[in-house]
Amino acid sequence: MSLNNIFQFLVPKDKVFYPLFEQAALKLQLLSQTLHEAVNAPSKERDKMLKQVESLQLEIEQLTQRTKIELVKNFITPFDREDIYNLMTAVDQVADNLADGASRMRLYQIDKITKPLRKLTEANLDACREVSKGLLELKSLKNLSLLSEVCKNIVHLERKADKVFDKAVLDIFENENDAIEIIKYKEVMSSLESATDSCKDVANVLETITVKYS
Numbered sequence: 691m692s693l694n695n696i697f698q699f700l701v702p703k704d705k706v707f708y709p710l711f712e713q714a715a716l717k718l719q720l721l722s723q724t725l726h727e728a729v730n731a732p733s734k735e736r737d738k739m740l741k742q743v744e745s746l747q748l749e750i751e752q753l754t755q756r757t758k759i760e761l762v763k764n765f766i767t768p769f770d771r772e773d774i775y776n777l778m779t780a781v782d783q784v785a786d787n788l789a790d791g792a793s794r795m796r797l798y799q800i801d802k803i804t805k806p807l808r809k810l811t812e813a814n815l816d817a818c819r820e821v822s823k824g825l826l827e828l829k830s831l832k833n834l835s836l837l838s839e840v841c842k843n844i845v846h847l848e849r850k851a852d853k854v855f856d857k858a859v860l861d862i863f864e865n866e867n868d869a870i871e872i873i874k875y876k877e878v879m880s881s882l883e884s885a886t887d888s889c890k891d892v893a894n895v896l897e898t899i900t901v902k903y904s
Contacts, residue, residue: 715825721746722818726811747789754782780891791881798874806858810882817889844893851886
């Protein structure tokens with residue numbers, strides 16, 4: 691057992707990091723849900739929702755920065771500080787990629803929402819729900835089998851998003867003649883596909899934590 695694990699039995703229950711994990715979990719789930727709802731909403735309502743996605747990303751970024759500051763300030767952490775750092779950095783990257791997709795949709799004035807775009811936001815919503823579930827489970831670390839299942843689900847969703855992205859890119863090149871439109875849609879979908887990659891990075895950190903505490 692590591693020194694950090696021993697200290698966990700000697701100090702009060704963590705009141706610093708877990709609340710940050712919980713806030714990040716809830717905000718990331720809300721962000722991905724808002725983005726998915728935006729691509730399914732009427733165009734006149736979409737811009738406002740995409741702006742909300744960008745605002746939520748900034749809130750998650752602030753939580754990440756607060757976590758890093760607390761890592762410097764606190765000698766005792768609920769688990770390895772390197773894992774905490776990597777976990778919140780990965781969560782922040784998920785939010786960054788989703789917000790990047792939202793901002794590109796606004797910048798490029800994407801009006802026609804394609805089926806692959808909806809599928810990618812749906813895959814991200816499902817993956818972010820799993821990420822949220824994993825972050826909330828860190829409070830006790832008692833149900834390691836649940837964390838393992840979360841990691842498997844995220845990996846499955848990341849592979850699903852890869853297939854959707856590859857097929858969508860192929861369809862664009864086959865059916866779209868406007869080079870500018872091809873670039874616009876490809877960049878938006880690349881951001882969304884990168885978001886599921888970042889969810890997989892979160893899963894990798896959660897898996898590391900699971901192994902250490904099993």
